[in-house]
Amino acid sequence: MRISRLYLPQALEEGSVLQLDEESAHYLRTVLRLKKGTDLTVFNGDGREYSARVATIVRDEVRVEIGDGRNREVESPLTTHLGLGISRGERMDLAIQKAVELGVSRITPLFTEHCVVRLDDTRRGSRRQHWRKVARSACEQCGRNRVPEIEEPIELRDWVVGREGLRLFFDPQAAVGLKDLPRPEGFVSLLSGPEGGFAEKERVLAREAGFIPVRLGPRILRTETAVLAALSAIQAIWGDLG
Template sequence: MRVPRLFLPVALEDGATLVLSEERAHYLKTVLRLRVGAELVVFDGSGGECDAEVELLSRAESRLRLGSRRDRSAESPLSLHLGLGISRGDRMDLVIQKAVELGVAAISPLIAERTVVRLDDGRRASRWVHWQRVAQSACEQCHRNRIPHLAEPQPLQQWLDEVRGTRLLLDPAGTHAIGEVTPTAEGIVLLSGPEGGFSPSERAQAEAAGFMRVRFGPRILRAETAAIAALTAAQLLWGDLRS
């Protein structure tokens, strides 16, 4: 029987009792359908996890009793940073979820010329919080104990000026195949566009910032497909999918 996992961004101390927030208690009761005495694994997002038991579930308070803390890593030896043009709704959620499952270390949502989603300050903050929850949920599902870094949404040019690593722009008109790339010790940075892709000027900016344009065969992939395919290919070539 599969043991459920729960992310709690708190210090995990051996034998401690944790009082759950209303949101986490609701998740245990309504989504996981756990009862008093049920066993689960709790992780803190920074590498630690421990077995736990549901001690109390009530309207007034819900508690977990922790066992012994341990460190366990499911991280890839390949550092993967995904710069992701913001897409609409479920498409963005899907890429973030699958990127976490594929071992990405960092995700940067990017605002580009052809970004359909318009984010004012309030909506930008709410989407960022939502995407963080998507990443946390994906870690619960895929047994990662570290939450990948999810940057706040930012303009493409700002990100291009700051990012470091072997830089690859996913481009159906690219002149290189991903298998031709030799990554540096800093890892791989993948840049994937929104619906409609990047504009010619944005592609030129990326090239000026040191990005190599790489292609994925003769077919035009949807934005979400391209990002997931590129992460999979990188892990197969240089990461933990080789073994």
């Protein structure tokens, strides 16, 4: 039987017994439905993971005993920073989830001209926390022990300036594909649009900032599909899926 993995936002030490915070306790008790004595794996994002066992599980208290720690790196050798046009609800969640599963290193949500989601300061903070939870859950599922950072949402025009490494943006109008490009030296900045795609002035802005337009085949892809297809292809060509 598969052992459940759980992200814990606290220091982990071999031999300690930790009382879980309310959110983690609810997830372990109600979602995972673990029982006292059940083995699991826990991690906090620092690259290590620990064997653990449920020591106490009652209505208002869940404790886990931390066992042996081990270093287990499954990070891609290719560092990828994804600038992701903000989409609605489940589409954005799915794009972040799959990007994390496919080894993305960092994600910055972007406001674009065709973005249909507008966030005030309060909603911006709450959405960022939600997207961080999506990223942590994806790490629990896929076995990553380092959680990619979800940065503060910013305007596309601000993000494209000063990006590092090979800079790419996905454009169905592009003349070249990924296989036509030289192998990057360890770092790729990726720009992916929202549901409505990029406005022409945003394409110009990206090109002026050194981003190369690339196509992902002859079909028009939804924003969440484009992220999945692009990162899969990049990892297969230059990363660790080959």
